[in-house]
Amino acid sequence: MPPSSLLESPLSRERRSGPMQRQLHDRLKNAILDGSLAPGSRLPGSRALAEALGISRNTVTATYEHLAAEGYVRPDRQGTRVAELSSPTPSKRERAGKQAGTPATAQRLARILPSAPRADMGAALRPGVPALSHFPLAAWRRSLERAIRGGGCTALGYGDALGEPALRAAIARHLSVARGVRCEPRQVVIAEGAQEAISLCVRLLSNPGETGWVEDPGYRGAKAAMHAGDMRIVPMRVDAEGLCVSERDWRKHPPRLVYTTPSHQYPAGSVLSIARRLELIAQARRHGAWIVEDDYDSEFRHTGEPIVAMQGLVDDAPVLYVGSFSKTMFPSLRLGFLVLPERLVSAVQAPLEEMLRGGHRHEQLAMADFIESGQFSRHLGRMRRLYRDRQQALRLALEKHFEVPHEIDGGHCGMHLTVRLPGRFDDRRIAAEALRQRIAPTPLSGFAMRPMPSDNGLVLGYGNTASELFAPLVTRLSQLARASEPGGV
Structure with a gap:
């Protein structure tokens, strides 16, 4: 039989406490889980429990049926009995052990630590936040409305795993004109921001234990992506000409991936010189490495002509170009892109189609419209x-x-x-x-x-x-x- 408190304590009649059936269900379930109702013990008959609690017998019957459907109890010829369940409540010894130690998580998480407290988006002088109050919301709303009308209900389903064809084509055209990137729409992969694009590079091109070079000081997200891929990270110093790499570095710890922000190094602001760019590409080819070019903030150059992307400097460069709309549009849009080298497309298309699911389709279509209409420029x-x-x-x-x-x-x-x-x-x-x-x-x-x-x-x-x-x-x-x-x- 249940403890006397189960029978003696009336159910609340106040609406905020929930329906009688829900209250009785929760009371019985909690008693079973905390061991107050032992496995194998028999619940009182529906009539007796209804009279004791002052509720209808139908409420008790429906509650018993619900508990049986969930597996908490099992009816038999002699009534309704509590099922044999493992207790989810840890013992005192288990609780002490968990409090004394660290929860069991993947070992790689110990290497991914925040280096500074997080500030809210409205805090003054926070890096990486665009002028949100100056964003043309009315124009963006019109692009969204056109996307919804054009896409309709069809765009509510999954789309192309690599992104909406209209957006991939718009990005390819924009990058060709604005950044000197050589690509076709089929080389463009839509991601949820630059961070996911970098993570895709790690997942597609590296194996656990292989070496990744990162700028030092540099973007923490690139380090986090490589740590999550169980890569061995080698920090490379940055000076007034960008990433510093010597012949000895290539011999001592040759990389699989090289992450760099050549057009505007983050956070130092230097530009990778043309001599270093060409040497980096040549050495990457020689050693079978891939360069991940994060074109950070390149759209906002304040003096002189824009610095063209590394990706378009030479034919068939071993460069994966990463970009995002978080700064040029707004952060919550969560749209970025990855431009694959032509020779990689066929090798990674099938895996990408399994790894990704086409989503944010109306936003992608709206972004394509925003670019093609000239509003983006x-x-x-x-x-x-x-x-x-x-x-x-x-x-x-x-x-x-x-x-x-x-x-x-x-x-x-x-x-x-x-x-x-x-x-x-x-x-x-x-x-x-x-x-x-x-x-x-x-x-x-x-x-x-x-x-x-x-x-x-x-x-x-x-x-x-x-x-x-x-x-x-x-x-x-x-x-x-x-x-x-x-x-x-």
Whole structure:
């Protein structure tokens, strides 16, 4: 028989407590799971339980039937008995062991750790956030409406695993004109942002234990993707000409994958020189390596002509080109793309069709319309002018109000500046204190796997922060920097 409390405690008559049948079901289920109703014990007859609880017999009968369908009880000739179940409640010893140790997860997760606290999208000076208030929502809404009308109910189902043909064709045309990328639509794969595109490169082209080169300091997402693929990561230093690679590096630890941001290194802002680009391509061919070119922020170049992509420099380059609409459109769109070398397409198409499922079809169709209608190019033009003005305003604010020794990197492209500081200023402490005041610079040291004295500073995003706020924000950062010095107040 159930414990007396089950019979003596009436069910609630208040609507917010739920229907009687649900209340009785939950009470019996919990008693079975916590062991109050032992396996094999017999439940009271439906009539007796209904009278004891003051509810209808039909409610009790329906509850017993539901519990039997779920497997908690089993009816027999003598009534309804509690089924034999393993207890989901851990013993005291098991609970103590779990509290004392770390939950069993994949070992690779220990290598994927956040290097800085997360800030919300609205925090000032956060890198990587575009000017969301300047996005042309009305034009985007019209593209979405056309996509919904054109795609209709058909676009609610799964689409082409590699992406909507219309978007792949629009991207191929845009990249050819804007970035000098050589590709056909069949080489374009749509992904959920640049991060998934990088992860696809790792899954398609590397095996556990193989070596991947990453820029140091560099994009943490590339490191996370390689760690998730159980690759051995070798950090490669970056200087004023971009990724530094020597002949000795190729001999000592030849890579399977080389990740680089050649047009606008993140976070230092340098451009990979043409000599290094051509040498990297030549050595990758010689050693059977693949280059993952993340064309980060290349659409927003503020001085001179755009720097063309590595992918289009030479015929049949061993380069996989990665791009995203997170900065050029808005982050929640979650649309990115991967351009495969022609010789890879047939080899990876079947695996990709098994690994991916075509989704976000209306958004993909809307993005294709946004590009083909000319709205995308017009939006990029407006944003280039806005970011150029904001970059200049931030430089002026740093010059006037950042009263600590510093050097500025970048500024020719993108939406951030990197401010390098002497080692006596603790960049992580500055960033943590700033975040408490809704100012969100990222510590430069957090991007480095093997930090050097020069990897100390702040990465300041100006994309989503109005120019008139720079002076007071920089003044406050200057005060926080002073306070981070040994003996600072």
